[in-house]
Amino acid sequence: MDILPPKYSLLLHSAKQIVQVSNTRAQFLRGAQLQNLIVLEAKEDEGVSILVGSDGLITDIGYDGDISKKYDTSRVHRVIDASGKCVLPGLVDAHTHPVWAGDRVHEFAMKLAGATYMDVHKAGGGINFTVDHTRQAEEDHLYISLRQRLSRMLRAGTTLVECKSGYGLEVETEMKMLRVIERARRELPIGISATFLGAHSVPMYVTPEEATSNVLTVQLPFLKNLMDSGCLLVDNIDVFCEKGVFDVTQSRRILEAGQRAGLAVNFHGDELHALKAAEMGVEIGAAAVSHLEEISEEGVNAMANSDTVAVVLPTTAHILRLTPPPVRKMLDKGVVVALGSDFNPNAYCMSMPLVMHLACVTMRMTMSEALAGCTLNAAAALRKSKTHGSLEIGKRGDMIVINASRWEHLIYQLGCHQSIIDFVIVNGDIVYDKKIGES
Numbered sequence: 001m002d003i004l005p006p007k008y009s010l011l012l013h014s015a016k017q018i019v020q021v022s023n024t025r026a027q028f029l030r031g032a033q034l035q036n037l038i039v040l041e042a043k044e045d046e047g048v049s050i051l052v053g054s055d056g057l058i059t060d061i062g063y064d065g066d067i068s069k070k071y072d073t074s075r076v077h078r079v080i081d082a083s084g085k086c087v088l089p090g091l092v093d094a095h096t097h098p099v100w101a102g103d104r105v106h107e108f109a110m111k112l113a114g115a116t117y118m119d120v121h122k123a124g125g126g127i128n129f130t131v132d133h134t135r136q137a138e139e140d141h142l143y144i145s146l147r148q149r150l151s152r153m154l155r156a157g158t159t160l161v162e163c164k165s166g167y168g169l170e171v172e173t174e175m176k177m178l179r180v181i182e183r184a185r186r187e188l189p190i191g192i193s194a195t196f197l198g199a200h201s202v203p204m205y206v207t208p209e210e211a212t213s214n215v216l217t218v219q220l221p222f223l224k225n226l227m228d229s230g231c232l233l234v235d236n237i238d239v240f241c242e243k244g245v246f247d248v249t250q251s252r253r254i255l256e257a258g259q260r261a262g263l264a265v266n267f268h269g270d271e272l273h274a275l276k277a278a279e280m281g282v283e284i285g286a287a288a289v290s291h292l293e294e295i296s297e298e299g300v301n302a303m304a305n306s307d308t309v310a311v312v313l314p315t316t317a318h319i320l321r322l323t324p325p326p327v328r329k330m331l332d333k334g335v336v337v338a339l340g341s342d343f344n345p346n347a348y349c350m351s352m353p354l355v356m357h358l359a360c361v362t363m364r365m366t367m368s369e370a371l372a373g374c375t376l377n378a379a380a381a382l383r384k385s386k387t388h389g390s391l392e393i394g395k396r397g398d399m400i401v402i403n404a405s406r407w408e409h410l411i412y413q414l415g416c417h418q419s420i421i422d423f424v425i426v427n428g429d430i431v432y433d434k435k436i437g438e439s
Contacts, residue, residue, distance in 0.1 A: 006054060006075050006076060006077040007053070007054060007072065007075040007076075008051055008052060008053055008054060008059065008071070008073070008075060008076040008077065009052050009053065009054050009056060009076075009077050009078065009397070009428035009429065010050075010051070010052040010076065010077065010078050010079075010080070010397060010425065010428045010429075010430070011049065011050075011051050011052075011067075011073055011076040011078075011079045011080070012049060012050045012051075012079075012080040012082050012087060012399075012401065012425075013047060013048075013049040013064050013067070013079070013080070013081065013082065014042075014047035014048075014049070014064060014081055014082055014083040015042065015047050015048045015049070015050075015082040015083075015085055015086065015087050015401075016041070016042045016047065016048075016082075016083075016084050016085060016086055016405060016406075017039055017040065017041055017042065017048070017086040017087065017406065017407055018039070018040040018048045018050055018061060018086075018087045018391060019037065019038075019039050019086065019087065019088045019089065019371070019391070019407045020037075020038040020039070020040060020061065020089075020390055020391045020392060021037050021038060021089055021371065021372060021375050021376050021389065021390040021391065022037075022038055022376055022390045022392065023038045023390075023392055025386075025392060026376065026385075026390075027307075027376075027380055027385045027386070028307070028309065028336045028376055028377045028380035028385060029336075029372045029376055029377060030331075030334050030335065030336045030337075031331075031334045034331070034366070034368055034369045034372050035366070035368055035369075036368075037368050037371065037372065039407070040061065040062075043063065046063050046064050046065060047063070047064050047082070047083065048061070048062065048063055048064065049061070049062060049063070049064050049067040049068075050087060050391065050397075050399070051067055051071060051073075051076075052397035052425075052428035053397075053428070054077075054428075056396060056397050056427035056428040056429070057394055057395065057396060057397060057428075058391060058392065058393050058394065058395055058396070058397050059071070059393065060393060061391060061392075061393065078430060080401065080423060080430075082401055084403075084405065085401050085402060085403050085404070085422065086401070086402050086404055086405075086406065086407045086409075087391070087399050087400070087401050087402075088157075088371070088375070088391075088399060088400050088402065088407055088410065089375045089376075089388075089389055089390055089391050089398065089399055089400075090157065090158070090159025090160065090375075090388070090398030090399055090400055090424070090425070090426065091156075091157045091158045091159065091160075091352040091353075091374050091375060091378075091400065092158070092159070092160045092161070092338075092352075092374055092375055092378035092379045092382070092384075092388060092389055093153065093158045093160070093161040093162065093339075093340055093341050093343070093352055093355075093374070093378065094162055094288065094290075094309075094311045094338045094339065094340040094374075094378035094381040094382060095162055095164075095290050095311050095313060095340025095341070095342050095381075096153075096161055096162055096163055096164065096340065096341055096342065096343040096344070097164045097166060097167070097197075097342070097343065097344035097345075098146055098149045098150065098161070098163050098164075098343055098344075099134070099142055099145075099146050099163065099164075099165065099167065099177045099180050099181060100130045100133070100134050100142075100145075100167045100344070100345055101130075101133040101134050101136070101137035101141065101142060101145065102129065102130055102132070102133025102134070102137075102345070103345055103348075104125065104126075104129060104130065104345040104346060107120050107125050107126070107129075107346070108319075110125070111319065111320065111321075116320070118244070118272065126201075126346065127166075127167070127200060127201040128201060128203075128204060129345075130167045130344075130345050131167050131168065131169055131173075131201070131203070134167035134168060134173060134177070135167075135168060135170075135173045139176050139179065139180060142176070142177065142180045143180045143183055143184065146163075146180055146181070146184055147184060147188060149343070149350060150184060150188055150190050150192075151188075152350045153190065153341075153343075153350045153351075153352075154189070154190050154424055154426075154431060154432060155418065155421070155424065155432050156350060156351040156352060156353060156417050156418070156421070157352060157353060157400045157410070157417060157421055157424060158190065158350075158352050159190060159191055159388075159398040159399075159400075159424065159425075159426050160190070160191035160192075160193065160378075160379065160382070160384065160388050160389075160398065161190060161191070161192060161193070162192075162193045162194075162195055162236070162266070162340070162381075162382055163181045163184070163192050163193070163194055163195065164195040164196075164197040164200075164238055165177035165178050165181070165194075165195070165196055165197050165198065165200075166197030166198070166200030166201075166238070167200070168198070169198065169200065169201060169202075169203045169211070170203070170214070170218075170219075171198075171218050171219045171222050174196070174198045174219055174223075175222065175223070175226065175232075178194060178196065178223070178226075178232050178234060179231075179232065181194045182194065182231075182232050182233060185233065189426045189427075189429065189431040190426065190431075191384075191388065191398070191426065193235045193236065193382040193384065194232070194233060194234045194235050194236070195234070195235065195236040195237070195238050195266060196219075196220075196223055196234050196236070196237050196238065196258070196263065197237075197238040197239070197240075198214075198215045198219040198220070198223075199211065199212070199215045199238070199239035199240060199246050199250075199251070199254050200238075200239075200240050201240060201245060202244075202245055202246070208244075208245065208246055208247065208250060209250065211246070212246065212250040212253060212254060215254050215257075216253065216254060216257055220237075220254075220257055220258065220261060223261070224261045227261070227262070234263060235263065235264060235382065235383070236258075236263055236264045236265070236266040236287070236382070237254070237255060237257075237258025237259070237261075237263040237264070237265060237266070237267070238266055238267045238268065239251045239254045239255060239267045239268065240267075240268045241267060241268060241269045241270075241275060241277040241280075242268065242271060242272055242273065242275070243272065243273040243275065247275070248275050248276060248277060248280050251267065251269075251277070251280070252280055252284065255267060255284060255286070256284060259284070259285075264286075264287040264382075264383050265281065265284060265285070265286035265287055265288075266286065266287050266288040266289075266290070266311075266381065266382070267281065267286065267288075267289060267290065268289075268290050268291055269281060269289045269290070269291060269292065269295075270289075270291060270292050270293065270294045270295045270296070270299065271291035271292070271293050271294065271316075272293070272294065272322075273294055274294040274295070274296050275294075276296060276298070276299060277289060277299075278292060278295050278296070278299030278300070278302060278303055278308075278310075279296070279298060279299050279302045281303075281308055282302040282303060282305075282306045282308050285308075286308050287308065287309065287380075287381060287382070287383050288308060288309040288310070288311050288338065288381035288382075289303070289308060289309075289310060289311070290310075290311040290312075290313060290340065290342075291311075291312075291313060291316065291325070292310055292312060292325040292330075293316075293317060293322050293323060293324065293325045294325075295310075295325060295326065295330075300326065300329060300330055300333055300335060301333065303330070303335045303336075304330070304333040304334040304335045305334075307336065307380075308336070309336045309337070309338050309377060309380050309381040310325075310330055310335050310336065310337050310338065311338045311339070311340050311378070311381050312324075312325050312327055312330075312337060312338070312339060312340075312359070312363065312373075313339075313340050313341070313342040313347070314339070314355055314358035314359045314362055314363060315341060315342050315347040315349045315355060315358065316342050316346075316347055317362065318358060318362065319346065319347050320346075324362050324363050325363070327359070327363040327364065327365060328363070328364045328365075331365070331369060336377055336380060337365075337369070337373055337377060338373050338374070338377040338378040338380065338381045339352070339355050339356065339359055339370065339373040339374040339377075339378060340355070340378070340381075341355050351417055352374045353410050353411060353413075353417040354414070354415065354417070355374065356370040356371065356373070356374055356410070356411045357370075357411050357412075357414050359373065360411060367408050367411050367412075370411060371407070371410075371411070375389045375390060376389035376390050377389070396426075396427055397425060397426075397427055397428035398425065398426050398427065399425045400421055400423065400424050400425070401421070401422045401423040401425070402420045402421055402422065403419075403420050403421075403422050404420050421434065422434045422435075
């Protein structure tokens with residue numbers, strides 16, 4: 001007798017909690033919505049299940065008995081017994097710089113001795129140091145290091161990550177970095193949202209206006225041709241809007257040119273100086289603005305009255321000893337807040353569970369706010385919350401399974417995510433099993 005092919009890719013049953021985050025197809029959560037995340041709890045004598053179809057999308061979520069009655073679970077490819085465990089959406093990292101060569105461990109000592117970010121930058125370190133090494137690196141070398149970094153992120157529960165270029169500052173290296181990101185997107189199980197950041201810094205012996213012109217007349221048109229030919233899939237455009245780098249006017253010109261090329265605006269603003277970047281971002285319909293340590297009161301109000309997502313980065317304030325952005329005020333006023341690791345040679349963190357912990361302690365976020373910030377709201381910053389960021393019927397089967405009695409342990413157990421994450425699942429496929437490593 002012929003054996004029918006599997007109809008479902010995954011059945012996960014007997015869980016103690018399934019944290020859906022939302023069950024209303026909300027694109028993001030803000031204000032009071034953040035205090036009532038949707039969590040399906042096991043009964044005393046019955047756990048909860050989630051079923052993923054062969055297309056990688058969630059078919060149903062419910063109590064074990066209801067799922068077994070409604071579906072022929074004999075036609076499931078993989079089954080996970082999640083007794084006593086909790087299931088959460090795959091984590092989303094909304095801001096990273098993961099393609100580079102040449103670490104900057106020596107600069108950490110300079111910062112500990114009191115050097116500021118701009119002190120290091122002016123001394124030839126910082127971004128320019130990484131640019132030099134990245135320009136010299138072979139493409140395969142960059143890909144191997146990116147693959148290793150994304151693998152570590154995946155094991156820490158990240159299933160969708162934003163990846164920026166930005167350590168080239170000229171067309172050849174920027175495109176080399178984007179090709180590396182594209183290769184990872186095609187070959188690796190982790191989801192990727194690619195960002196063009198040709199305006200990450202002003203190269204040596206070049207004025208900001210000359211650098212702006214280079215991005216507008218050389219880099220962006222070259223990128224547009226590669227996108228139109230199908231060689232690259234790039235989602236976002238970024239610029240470092242900062243005093244001494246690209247001012248608000250220059251940043252706006254670059255970002256609006258990116259919009260005309262079909263890219264979503266997702267940029268660095270108001271990090272070291274209050275430049276009213278947040279207000280500019282809202283005016284042009286930015287998907288997201290990152291950093292915001294120096295956001296103005298007017299900027300907070302503008303973002304609260306828009307759908308532009310504030311991507312805050314706890315590791316940056318921690319490592320650079322900056323005053324954190326006013327996240328509590330932002331949340332209370334109704335700004336949509338997301339989290340990112342800001343992984344880069346200056347902020348070497350690949351763990352979103354650690355980022356959530358820092359956000360709770362240093363930015364006074366609740367655990368529910370932090371979880372929404374690195375699931376649904378982070379997906380919204382990348383304009384992917386229709387498919388990612390919550391466990392709902394019809395959305396992608398991206399999830400993590402933790403060996404803990406409540407989901408909050410993922411944040412509470414500081415630095416222990418490698419001990420409690422049992423499975424990482426992407427599109428219904430088990431891509432990490434703690435017992436055997438990556439599949």
